[in-house]
Amino acid sequence: MKYTFAVSIGGAAGQGVATPGNIFARIFARRGLYLNAYNAYQSIIRGGHTFLTIRTGPEPVTNMGDRIDLLITLNQDTMDRHLGLLGPGAAVIYNGDSIKPGATPEGVRLCPLPVGELSKNSRNKVEQNTLAVAAAMNMMGIGFQALEEVLTQQFKKKGDAVVNENVEVARAAYQYATAHFEAFPHPVPMTDHPKAVLTGNMALAMGGAAAGVKFYCAYPMSPSTGVLHWMASHARKTGIMVRQVEDEIGVINMAIGAAHAGCRAMCATSGGGFALMTEGLGMSAMIETPVVVIDVQRAGPSTGVPTKTEQGDLWQMLGAGHGDYPRVIASPLDVADCFQLIPEIFNVIDKYQCPGIVLTDLLLSEGTAAVDPESLNFNVEIDRGDLITEAEANGANGYKRYLYTESGVSPRAIPGVPGHMHTVATDEHQEDGVLISDEFTNPIKRREMMEKRQRKIAGIEAAVIAPELVGSPDAEVTLIGWGSTKGVIEEAVELLNEEGITANRLQIRWLVPLHGDRIVEILKNCERTIIVENNYSGQFARYLRSETSFVPDGHIRKYDGEPFMPHHIVEAVKEQLGGRTKLSVPMHEIMV
């Protein structure tokens, strides 16, 4: 089993869980460690219970794991909720002046800090958070200098006095820990390659910048708002027009307007906002103006649980908008893929002039990861397809915007180009754009234009790669997932293999087009297939069946708002191998 170390910090919203979280993340990433951070929180600005788990290690860390090594409780509530779930070898750091531990599981070390005593020299009310972070660093075997550097950076905006105060308090706690707390047996390691720390939302935005997005607009909606924040704060540096619009209907229409005029345009929302965008999505398909919409899923339906994750919007994406039209839907597999997928999908939709949907979820978008900086490559290929941006030398006599072609793709001229004037319409139209919907309808032309648009689907399918089976082809169990569950499924497969249950996995990234034939070809040779997804009804399982008639042997589903942990999947697989059920719904043990 590979080495990982997980530290969790819990408190009420407003108690400052984020700051120590950022400090840990910076220190781990600078030590060249990977990390995954998942923050369980509520839609509240002050109060509630916020629980951040940061898991780090020298090899890629893709999920929060099953074990907490170190718990930092900022309030009594956190102690009451989580102490009982710690296992042997774990430690808990808390304010010994105010928090009482209660019944402690065997082998768990209690590390009370005398906060009042350690911070008595401070002029201000010192955050217990800094003390706890410093004690934690000591126990993890991380030198004080690393913490001093990060604290200095963290507080420099508040002035030297605040920096010095925090550093001195931290030093006191660090020394106190040396004297009173036993360090963990294995110090947190180091590597030679510092990592980049970012959230999925930041990665989506940066991927957009890399892809050449020049127009981004949005209406704030959790958990997609982070994309807007990155875009807005980097608009001038990257030359991207960023607009906050009155509603999501305006968002998609504005984005399509910008795209029609020649920009690569993108917008992001969550399911409720996407619902408002669906008519606009159809316009993108009908006038054949490409636009990318990111849907960051949260637990629905309706307002649902805005701060919790789910994979419940798949059918919404598949069916969005009335009428038949080509669309592309892709689901990034991890935080780095949130970056990498955007330029890829833009190239596909620019070439095939249709809407593209990036379907991700809160787990990835608000999750933080430390990744190899090389995986965030801004030097990407940009292919705009048949786009006419200036007058052609040979003129454009008889330019037809919707020219019938074998591929279904008609060269697209942007407004302002001489000799290419045309009107695009959401009404059905003929090759030159003139309507065949109002005064004159025409079944022959309607059929031809429908077929022209739909012919693009074959090209799109050839342009995106089919999924591949990872692991031994003759394994006992094949776990199938889509999008964000890649990391946790990967780890579950490793754990199963370690326990002697051979497992492999198939993760779907391109949902439309699906490459159903290839998937069936893979799965028909698998011994036992189980689909893992973060929703109630098995949306992907139903989609796969509708496209291919394939029915898996079992399902593992979760719809409590929290993501899968590796042991949920491992135990469910064992349950199904034992023949006890074909549908496992793991219980989330942590109350967050």
Add this chain to the structure above:
Amino acid sequence: MATTTTGLKQITLPELKGKAEPDWCPGCGDFGVLAALQKAVVELQVEPRNIVTISGIGCSSNLPGYINTYGMHTLHGRALAVATGVKLANHDLTVVVTGGDGDGFGIGGNHFIHTMRRNVDLVYLAMDNQIYGLTTGQLSPTSRLGMKTKSTPFGSVEGPINPISLALAAGATFVARGFSGEQKHLTDLIKQAIRHKGFAFIDVFSPCVTYNHDNTYPWFKQRVKKLEDDSAYDSSNWIMAVEKSQIWGEEIPIGKFFQRTDIPSLHEAEPVLDEGGPLAHRRLGISPLIAQELLAELM
């Protein structure tokens, strides 16, 4: 709004004729609006390829198909949102939005308000016939109290909105009212609107001869009174404009209610457009230097 004139050849009316013939009912007010728009373009000599005519859905929203410029016939109520995207993506273009009262003040009401507050540099011609025509005669947001329509067979109990007062309240920088039956006056208003650097709104009475038997050509002709004929009227005075906008009855004012030129339009105010020309023509992607800076923020 910027105008692009051609030094080489004159723009003439025939070349502004679109690919399709209008399918409006004979006598429809929209013919007059189309004609006035085409005349304004000719008189200002705006290069048609630098114009984008954008509409929503409805009888009047068919207009982009009948004028030979770049055009977009978008979704019901969404023309202003689409047009904002077009203008910001390429601010060298002259953007003209057309549509009806249901499209603009009903289903598109939210975009109407916000496009005005943003002062997007475009011309918005609302062809206002106080009725839903294409759906065969239902109540519209500007239908009068008591009006009998197919959806209000016993008379409407809802009062209408006042587009002029609404525009003034929402911060529109050019607010006017025209009448399809007053061609020269309307053409002049559209020319002023095209020249205006900012959001230019013209509510145009465009009678529906098929479904609205209350607000007919003769009804309007008896009532409209040009603000331009009143030497005491000052269109730079917002309070005066608001007062004038409330007049409705035996006398209905038409003309330019209000114009201010002291605030920048959205694309002028947006720092991303300070240099580098229209977004649509900029090089795509991120330079290696900027990429390095963006990555450094994460380390």
